[in-house]
Amino acid sequence: MTRAANRRFFVAILAAFACLLVQIGTAAQAPTPQAADKVPLTDDVFKSVQILKGIPVDTFFEAMGMFASAMGNDCTFCHVKDAYFDKTAFAQVTPRMQRARQMLTMMGELNDKYFAGRTRVTCFTCHRGSQSPVSEPDLSIQYGEPYEDPNARDFPVETRVTADQLLDKYIQWAGGAQNAAKLTSYVARGTYEGFDTAFEKRPVEIYAKAPNQQTMIVRLATGASTRVFDGKSGWMAGGDQPVPLLTLTEGNLDRARLEATVAFPAGIKQAFPRWRVGRTAIDGNEVYIVQGMGAAQALANFYFDQAGMLVRLVRWTRTPVGFIPTQVDFADYRDVAGVKVPFDRKVTQTYMQAHVMLENVQPNAAVEAARFAKPAPVAPVTK
Numbered sequence: 001m002t003r004a005a006n007r008r009f010f011v012a013i014l015a016a017f018a019c020l021l022v023q024i025g026t027a028a029q030a031p032t033p034q035a036a037d038k039v040p041l042t043d044d045v046f047k048s049v050q051i052l053k054g055i056p057v058d059t060f061f062e063a064m065g066m067f068a069s070a071m072g073n074d075c076t077f078c079h080v081k082d083a084y085f086d087k088t089a090f091a092q093v094t095p096r097m098q099r100a101r102q103m104l105t106m107m108g109e110l111n112d113k114y115f116a117g118r119t120r121v122t123c124f125t126c127h128r129g130s131q132s133p134v135s136e137p138d139l140s141i142q143y144g145e146p147y148e149d150p151n152a153r154d155f156p157v158e159t160r161v162t163a164d165q166l167l168d169k170y171i172q173w174a175g176g177a178q179n180a181a182k183l184t185s186y187v188a189r190g191t192y193e194g195f196d197t198a199f200e201k202r203p204v205e206i207y208a209k210a211p212n213q214q215t216m217i218v219r220l221a222t223g224a225s226t227r228v229f230d231g232k233s234g235w236m237a238g239g240d241q242p243v244p245l246l247t248l249t250e251g252n253l254d255r256a257r258l259e260a261t262v263a264f265p266a267g268i269k270q271a272f273p274r275w276r277v278g279r280t281a282i283d284g285n286e287v288y289i290v291q292g293m294g295a296a297q298a299l300a301n302f303y304f305d306q307a308g309m310l311v312r313l314v315r316w317t318r319t320p321v322g323f324i325p326t327q328v329d330f331a332d333y334r335d336v337a338g339v340k341v342p343f344d345r346k347v348t349q350t351y352m353q354a355h356v357m358l359e360n361v362q363p364n365a366a367v368e369a370a371r372f373a374k375p376a377p378v379a380p381v382t383k
């Protein structure tokens, strides 16, 4: 996407969130503890939803991201342009939304009839970033250099090296098992920028505790936005969020768990019961894919370069319209008490991008348990 398209995309996202705020504003005034715990579903929050009913709000945005990604455009390809400014306009039904609903129905029928109900055919299968899927064979694809998406869920398995070997090599590269075991917590400070800050840098704090607790607080212009994973559950609370307390569900919960786990190199091996290895390239550099697989969790791909450095993590959220990727790129590793910690973390999703750049990391700082407690609900900011 061009910068301009990105920008429009961002504005539309903000509008979408604000739209939610307006609609649930009244209901959210005095959340009871029980109501605050309830996972908000599309039916509770949206007016125009006819097909994507009964799904958690965090998952719904992944589905909308899939739509935008499949079209190679922003949210207002289907939604009215007013949605940039008038938040409630997302609910205004357009011909393209109706077309998209037909497509949803068609997709469901194809998958039910020919693929045993699995979401094998998705919007992206046909559209691939274009409003008009191509029907004629493309000879340049047939005879040209093959392009391979490194973020594949499936790939030819590499048997000459094992996942254990690659994960051990990573721990070695990161400072060795002994040093890794001694780093049990840290407090980090730096900056955060993303679609939700209009790419303006804002202060961020990260509190991390081994094996897998993590809290990130972004100091937005409108107040603190808190994102917690307590080792089991995850929440987001802040004026920027669609509801006073967004409880993370399946895919997004897994993602929070993984991000908290990779904060400490020693923990990755325990993150999945089964692994397999593949090879691919990122930006022309050869990397190994080490894919974690488990019964309860979805797949996750860890990418290691030839030196053993963890350069990327990709995981997918299962939605009614297919698996939607989240990619986290790691760079600028620096030594923290003998362990290499990534100071540069870029999160790319179908509906937003964010970039965290750390400035300092205090190793083994005392972090009170309360840092990982469920955050207090925050009244949405409607500015």
Ligand code: HEC
Binding pocket: 012, 013, 016, 019, 045, 046, 047, 048, 049, 050, 051, 052, 053, 064, 065, 067, 068, 071, 074, 075, 076, 077, 078, 079, 090, 091, 096, 097, 098, 100, 101, 350, 351
């Ligand atoms: C390909 C068309 C298309 C694109 C692109 C698209 N949407 Fe939608 N959107 C829909 C359809 C269709 C519905 C209604 C879904 C249903 O009936 O189940 C909808 C519903 C919504 C709603 C519910 C509105 C309400 O209050 O009832 C919101 C919010 C929304 N979309 C936000 C977004 C955002 C944010 C993006 C960009 C990331 C986006 N949409 C991209 C087609 C699209």
Ligand code: HEC
Binding pocket: 067, 070, 078, 096, 097, 099, 100, 103, 104, 107, 121, 122, 123, 124, 125, 126, 127, 131, 132, 133, 321
């Ligand atoms: C089996 C292939 C296939 C699948 C799956 C599919 N589409 Fe389409 N879609 C098409 C074709 C073909 C067109 C017609 C394009 C044209 O007229 O040039 C189209 C047109 C559209 C249009 C109208 C575009 C325009 O130019 O106004 C929208 C919106 C759309 N699709 C959304 C979706 C969404 C959202 C999904 C997933 C829920 C989806 N499609 C899944 C094949 C598909």
